[in-house]
Amino acid sequence: MRLVLLGPPGSGKGTQAARLKVELGVPHISTGDMLRAAVAAGTPIGLKAKAVMDAGQLVSDDILLAMLEERLAQDDARKGFILDGYPRNLAQADALEHLLAKIGQPLDAVVKLDVPNQVIIGRCEIRFKAEHRKDDDPEVVRDRLKVYADQTAPVAEFFARRGKLQVIDGVGTLDEVTERVKHALNWQPAAVNG
Ligand code: AMP
Numbered sequence: 001m002r003l004v005l006l007g008p009p010g011s012g013k014g015t016q017a018a019r020l021k022v023e024l025g026v027p028h029i030s031t032g033d034m035l036r037a038a039v040a041a042g043t044p045i046g047l048k049a050k051a052v053m054d055a056g057q058l059v060s061d062d063i064l065l066a067m068l069e070e071r072l073a074q075d076d077a078r079k080g081f082i083l084d085g086y087p088r089n090l091a092q093a094d095a096l097e098h099l100l101a102k103i104g105q106p107l108d109a110v111v112k113l114d115v116p117n118q119v120i121i122g123r124c125e126i127r128f129k130a131e132h133r134k135d136d137d138p139e140v141v142r143d144r145l146k147v148y149a150d151q152t153a154p155v156a157e158f159f160a161r162r163g164k165l166q167v168i169d170g171v172g173t174l175d176e177v178t179e180r181v182k183h184a185l186n187w188q189p190a191a192v193n194g
Contacts, residue, residue, distance in 0.1 A: 001026055001080045002105055003185070004087070004096075006156055007113035008148045009141065010123040011170045012177060016113070017084045019178050024187070026080035029071055031064055031088075054134040056144040058088055058151065065095050072103065080108075089151040093158045110159040111184050113170030113177070117145055 001024045005013040017028040035053060038046030045067070049059045068086055071077065087093040100106050115123075121141060128136035135144060159165040166184040170177055 001082075001185070001187075002100070002108045003081070004083045004107060004110040004159070005113065005181075006110060006152070006159075006165075007170060008115060008117075008120050008152075009135075009144045010120040010127065011113040011115040012123075012174075013084045013113060015174060016177055016181055017082045019174065020181060021082055023182070023189070024080070024082065026082060027076045028082045028084060029068075029077070029086075031068065031083075031085040033085075034067055034071065035059060054140070056135045056140040056147060058147060061089070061091050061095065064088075064092060065099070068096075069099055072099070072105070080105075087155050090154055090158060093155045107159075107164055109166060109185055110156075110164045111181050112156050112165060112167045114167050115170040119171055120145065 003020075003024070003026075005017055007013050014028075014030055014032070017030065021028040035046070035049050039050045039053065040046070045063055049063065052059050064086060072081065083096075087096050096107075121138065124136045124141045125138060127133065128138070134140065156165055156167070168177070168180040168184050172180075
């Protein structure tokens, strides 16, 4: 299964991907997690990315594409992946399409988690208090929502034109949302042989 999860910051992409990877048996690839790891490790990419991330803006497309290409070349991604946080703009959507065509791994589906802004703002506030992520500061969340509306929302349209987009309601319990994603994917557990 090669899946992209789309949705605004705080829509639950990371939480759902962490649950789905177990059932789908494919790795969860979060570009936000990869960048945060680079920041924590103080790598050259991390040093470049930190201020941009703290301000809730997008890190450069070149850095992201190189990071993703390297990650998808790893063994565990051969059986598929759940991509969370990429693509974030139309240039990245285009780059992803080309990269996946090059490695012969076209996407199976794109699922967008629909969550109203008011709910997002509340969730990010809770996460800010718990995890102290600078970009969950309510002021930065407003900027992230603007970046999402301006740059990321058109990505849904990009995949809709290719007949790959499914939009689901991202408000509900974790189990309810996981079930909705699985339903959208028409996913059934593999039959147990014997
Ligand atoms: P996330 O955890 O997905 O919300 O990502 C946290 C931050 O990492 C974002 O606000 C961006 O600054 C950066 N980031 C993550 N993924 C991307 C991407 N695909 N393109 C550009 N910046 C990204």
